[in-house]
Amino acid sequence: MTSLYDRPFRFGLCLFTPSTRAEWIAKVRKAEELGYDVISVSDHLGMPAPIPTLLLAAEATERIRIGTLVFNTAFYHPTVLARDLATVDRYSGGRVELGLGAGYDRAQFDAAGIPFPTAGERVSQLERTVAEFRKPKSELDKYARFEQPGGPPILIAGRGARVLRLAAAHADIIAFTGTTEVRDGDGLKLGGITEVTDRIDYVRGLLGDRIDQVEFNIPIHKVLPKGATDGVTDVWQNRLDLTPDELAELPSLLFGTPEENADTLRERRKTLGLTxxxxxxxxxxxxxxxxxxLR
Structure with a gap:
């Protein structure tokens, strides 16, 4: 049986730049050609809407899976979201991976004209959404018939203890953000290596017998030559307190040649379970x- 520490690697690509139809098709086909396994889209106002872009990605490609990183569940009624994702799953031939999160950016709620819930209220809505997708097939089939038996794999992303407990209990994929909140609703900053490993250790302690049934995910923000830590500052100016050595340790940043970075990812699989x-x-x-x- 495959364990957390020897799973095959998988590689997703999160696309978020507004594009024409032709540009979007070209991007997703290029991703498939380059060997990526999953096309993901975010759920932020100002970026392409998730469902139509995923359907177009599926139509334009042959094998690559499609998913969200992640739906802001505070924006959706769980039953309606299940209906919509089941349609995408059927029309894509069962290629959907469902990424869910509680939402964190107050500005997004303000722009949508939705009152910004408390952190606890947002997590409660995430819990209700996960419960909706985990209903027995006989109940889901009344309004949400998925192509994949049992529905799509569920990815849950988060940083807080309550979200990570939910993920440890119910997720197929647990996504560690590699970030911390500045203040609730006011954005994120890059987390240090201790913050990241503490979250991973916390989840590993919760998983129990499920530890070999889940997949650990983390984003890659930058790929740079060895020592080129200046290249990080254009994205993460709020963590200039980290030294070059500390930046080089972060799982969401890679420095070096492809072979060196492949070795780094193999080591992180062995020690952190990130695949x-x-x-x-x-x-x-x-x-x-x-x-x-790595292939």
Whole structure:
């Protein structure tokens, strides 16, 4: 049986830049050509809407899976979301991976004209949404017939203890953000290595017998030459307190040649159980040689 520490690697690509139809098709086909396993989209106002972009990605490709990273569950009624995702799953031939999160950005709620719930209220809505997708098939089939038996794999992303407890109990994929909140609703900052490993250790302690049934995910924000820590500052100016050595340790950043980075990912699989990496769109081509080095 495959364990958490020897799972095959998987590589996702999170696309978020607004595109024309032709540009979007070209991007997803390029991702498939480069060897990515999953196309993910975010759920932020100002970025492409998840459901139509996922359907177009599925139509334009042959094998690559499609998913969300992640739906802001505070924006949706769970039953309606289940109906919509079941339709995407059927029309894509069963390629959906469902990413869910509680939502964190007050500005997104303000722009949508939705009152910003408390953190506890947002997590409660996430719990209700997970429960909806985990209903027995006989109940779900009344309004949400998924192509995949048992429904799509569920990814839960988060940082807080309550969300991670939910993920440990119910998720197929647990996504560690590699970030911390500045203040509830006011954005994120890059987490240090201790913050990241503490979250991973916390989840490993909760999983019990499920530890070999789940997959650990983390984003890749940057792929840079060895020592090129200046390249991080254009994205994460709020963590300039980290030294170059500390930056080089972060699981969401990679420094070095493709072969060196492949060795780094093998080591992180062995020590942290990280096997599923989601690469941000600007790093799509820079990360591709690492995929080839690990296949």
């Amino acid at each position: 599923y990496y989601t690469v941000l769109e600007p790093e799509m081509e820079a990360f591709a040689p690492i995929i080839q080095a």
